[in-house]
Amino acid sequence: MAALEESHLVGREKEKSEVIKLVTDQATEQFQVISVWGMGGLGKTTLVKDIYQSQELSSMFEKRACVTIMRPFNLEELLRSLVMQLDRESSEQRDLVGLMGSTKKTFMLMSLADLMKELAKLLGTEKCLIVLDDVSSTAEWNIIIPIFREMKNTRRIIVTTREEGIAKHCSQNQKYIYKLKVLAYEDAHNLFTKKVFKGTITMEKQYPELVEQAKLILKKCDQLPLAIVTIGGFLATQPKTPLEWRKLSEHISAELEMNPELGTIRTILMRSYDGLPYHVKSCFLYMPIFPEDHRVGRGRLVRRWSAEGYSRELRGKSAEEIADSYFMELISRSMILPSEESIYSKEGVGSCQFHDLMREIGISKSMEENLVFTLEEGCSSNSQVTMRHLAINGNWKGDQSEFESIVDMSRVRSLTCFGNWRPFFISDKMRLLRVLDLEDATGLVNHHLKHIRKFLHLRYLSLRGCEEIYHLPDSLGNLTQLETLDVRGTSMVMLPKTIIKLRNLKSLCASRKPVDEDVSCEKLLDALSGTDNKMFFLPLFSVLFCLACCAPQKIDDNMNRHDVCTIFCCYAFSTIAMNLDQYGVLVPRGMQKLKALHTLGVVNIGRRGKGVLKDIKGLIQLRKLGVTGVNKENGQELCAAIISLSRLESLSIRSEGKPGLFGCLDGKFMFPENLQSLKLYGNLVKLPEWVQWLKNLVKLKLQSSMISEPDTAIQVLGNLPNLALLHLLEESFEGKGVCLSFQQGSFVTLVVLELRLGPSFKSVKFEQGAAPKLELLKFCYVDIKSDSLSGLDSLSGLKEVMLQYNFDADEVECVRAALAKNPNRPVVKMV
Structure with missing residues (x-):
């Protein structure tokens, strides 16, 4: 960590003050452990050593010692280092009072038992501060801690670690766990300029031509002190021209591998990767599928990992619950970072992002193992590329022949498209496809899904945010292995009847984007007939429109007449005719057959409410339910159905318009005791009586x-x-x-x-x-x-x-x- 010697002077004053406050906390005079944790390269060692040497602590503790845990772990060497440091402090104190008569001990020759006795003697009377830097496992800590607990005067131990789980294990009181984060942008910029220019300058005035490239480099560093200091030190010896800085920014991955001056960064970050358990490494190497700076939802990752077979049901825990524990392990090890928006979510972390430099490590390792290949602008190959996971960036402009020459489709297990979708991206040759993730893809329309029945191994299908999807083909029922279907934010009014064949379906997430006035037929119908008579004209107008449009002739490169017909008949007309709200979708009869479902929503129960609620009541595995279209006719039956869902953890109830939920949810119901999340949208007038009994909410x-x-x-x-x-x-x-x-x-x-x-x-x-x-x-x-x-x-x-x-x-x-x-x-x- 020599590269960080200067970074403690910049941007860490607040952190230093807060950790010193924990160390000097007068609330307890008893033995206490303070844990400082965060990803590699944050400067934990530098910060803690600066605290260790601070004037505030030197006057508070009679004896101090600071030791870095070596690899492989060696208790004897650890104790020897502690004894030597503590004895040196004792000798210095004796020298100050004129006690020069003690002889130097031969600590190097002591056995483990003798070292423990000597340590007990040195820690016997005075208040002591011990710093243990880079604890990497709970097993190490379990060996170390009994030694200090027996020495009552060891008042404070400061531990640094990369993992949240180890920090919690060492400091069992949450108050004494301190998470170190990346530098604020201004502090990162100041540190960068100090390293590059050997002093404080105003770059905008003195080097305006470098400002833009400096921003790009800092973005790559992602405000990580180690990267800033190392790259800044390297640039200090290079020509200060935009061209040189741009070359470094654009080829940072190669520079990390080949440039010995930047090797420190890779070495330290690789230690985090090497320390991952095997099963979590697979999850980490999956992350390069997602573009730089992309925020990835926790549920999306967990369900994809489960579909890929990265987790298995174990000891009563589902595959998704096991995958979720992998997600949190990567978070706790700082291999992926919680996105700012999700820090305060119910689960603690609702989404994550990849640190740019950690992403470079992931890309490098996944390419070595032929796992992830990203098709993007400038991408070309002399031979077909073999990969398990194909990601397509919207900026790739190649044609079908080029696509087929680059991609070996026979090995592809997952296909993820970011941006513009083109029909040839998916092929009959992808027979082993398990994950098809088209979330927020543009240009995807109904007829592009007509061949989906051929992907019999498909377990995860996401069309989330694809606004031009109005209808799913009946052949969806052929995908009997499907576990996740996510069609939120599409334009679907109803799900196909064949969905009840998907007996392995665990997660069914559906909701509609609100009707866009620009494409709504309501004004057109009003103009034709007046609002009061639109139900008379609707069937006739619908039939005439279908006769004109249903022939599958192309209108443009993506959409044919059948697609246009679907838009009007399955979406706009249906919405108006059935007076549907703007969020939920209709589901077919027989949904109770989907016994594996644990997530369902948003279901419109306004139409055929009793039948739908009877089906929902039979889905006893449900953990998450969202309903809309609630009214006085179905409100009480909804509450009765919810009571039967003993495993329910999340519930969303919505009703639009002025009556809303008024009078719909009244009664002394005892909702499931596991209920943790409740969302109520609509006119209540007063809080339902049963809310007061939700003790686990x-x-x-x-x-x-x-x-x-x-x-x-x-x-x-x-x-x-x-x-x-x-x-x-x-x-x-x-x-x-x-x-x-x-x-x-x-x-x-x-x-x-x-x-x-x-x-x-x-x-x-x-x-x-x-x-x-x-x-x-x-x-x-x-x-x-x-x-x-x-x-x-x-x-x-x-x-x-x-x-x-x-x-x-x-x-x-x-x-x-x-x-x-x-x-x-x-x-x-x-x-």
């Missing part, structure tokens, strides 16, 4: 609820013992001038509070002792005045106040003033 979201008594609702919610995330969105409460009061002793587990109340919001008040664990307070679409915020200084756990969408300088100043006396010094962030 972690997340609650309300929107358009129009609750008339906010004080009563807040009091009920404040008593929920496990509520951690509360989102109060538009029109959650009725009327204007809503004042929310969080009383003393309420919301004891709340971590995130979002207030997106619009014009109805007037003020929020936190009494002393309310919401003691609140970390994030988020305001959206509210007017903040000097008297809007009260008690923010009493929120002892508050870390961040987020202001989203159009807050002016006066409102920001009001927030800062309200936080001025908060001892935590929360950050105010504009997004």
Whole structure:
């Protein structure tokens, strides 16, 4: 870590102060372990050594020692290093008081037993600080810790590690676990310029021609101190021209492998990869499928890994649950990073991103093993490329013959398209295809799916965000191995009847994009007949339109007349005729046959509600359910069906329009005790009585609820013992001038509070002792005045106040003033 010797001077003052605060915490005089963890290259060693040498700690502890754990682990060498350092400190103290008579001990010749005795003697009376740098396994820690627990005067141990799990194992009190993050951009830029130019300069003034390339290089470094210092030191010896800097930025992967001056970065990051268990390595090498800076959903990854066979059902845990544990292991080892948007989600991490340099490691290793191949601009090959996973970037402009000359389709197990889709991307030769992920692909239309029945091994199919998909072919029923079908954000009104043949289906995620007024037929029908008579003209107009358009003649390169007919008949006309809402889809009879389903939504129960609810009631494996179209006719039956779903963990209920959910969910129902997430969209007037009994509820979201008594609702919610995330969105409460009061002793587990109340919001008040664990307070679409915020200084756990969408300088100043006396010094962030 010599490369980081200078980085502690830049951008780590806050971190240094916070860790010293943990070390000097007067709340306990007893033995305590402080763990500092984060990915390789963050400068954990540099930070902790700087803390170790600080004036604040040198006066607090009589003896100190700092040891890096060697590989392979050797307890005898570890103890010998500790004894030598502690004895040197003792000798220095004796020298200061004139005690020169002691002789130097021959520690190098001591046995393990003698070293332990000597260590006990040295740690016998004074307060001591021990730093153990780079603990890499819990097994190591289990060998080390008993030695120190017997030495009562060893007051503090600081541990550094790359893994969250090890940090938690060492410091069992969450308070003493500190996660080190990448540098802020400004600090990263300052560190970079200091290394390159050997001092502080203003690059915009002195080297304006290098500014753009500097940004690109810093982006590649992703604010990782090790990379910044190493690359900055290398550039300090190179010509300072845009051409040289651009060459480095564009060929960073090759430079990491071949340039000895940058080899430190690869060596340190490779240690993290080499330390992965075999089963998790496969998951890590899967990540280069996704483009640089792409945010990948946790569920998407977990379901794909499961479909690929990377996880198996084990000891009562499903394959997806095992895959999910792999996801969290990669997060805890900092091999993938939680995306900023997901840090405060119910699960802790809802999505992730790949650090650019770690991605380079992943690309290099996956190419060595012929795992991932990305077809992108400038890509060419003299022979067919063999790969298991094919990713196609939208900027690739080749034709079909070029595609077939590059890709060996017989080996492809997964196909992922980012951007523009072309029909020849999928071929009958891909007989072993397990994953077809076309999320957010453009240009995909209905007839492109006509051959999907041939992929009999397909387990994962995602058309999420493909807005031009209005219909799935009946041949979908042939895919009997399918486990995941994700058609959220498409234009489908109903699912095909053959879907009930998919007996292995575990996750069925469906929802529609709202009707676009520009393509809606409603205005056309009104013009023809008047709104009151459109039901008379609709069938006739539909038949005439079909006769004109159903012949499958091409209209353009992608769409034929049959596609156009489907748009009108299966989408626009159906939506209008059946008066469907803008979110859910219709499902066929017989859904109860899909016994493996654990995720289902969003289902419209407004049409044929009783039959649908009877089917849902039989899906006893459901963990997640979303329904829409709720009304007074089906509301009570919905509640009865939910009661029978004993494993349900997440529930979303929606009803549009003025009646909404009013009177639909009344009653003293005992909903499943496992329910952790509840979302209610629609007019409630008052909070359902059964909400107060949801003792395991972690997340609650309300929107358009129009609750008339906010004080009563807040009091009920404040008593929920496990509520951690509360989102109060538009029109959650009725009327204007809503004042929310969080009383003393309420919301004891709340971590995130979002207030997106619009014009109805007037003020929020936190009494002393309310919401003691609140970390994030988020305001959206509210007017903040000097008297809007009260008690923010009493929120002892508050870390961040987020202001989203159009807050002016006066409102920001009001927030800062309200936080001025908060001892935590929360950050105010504009997004």
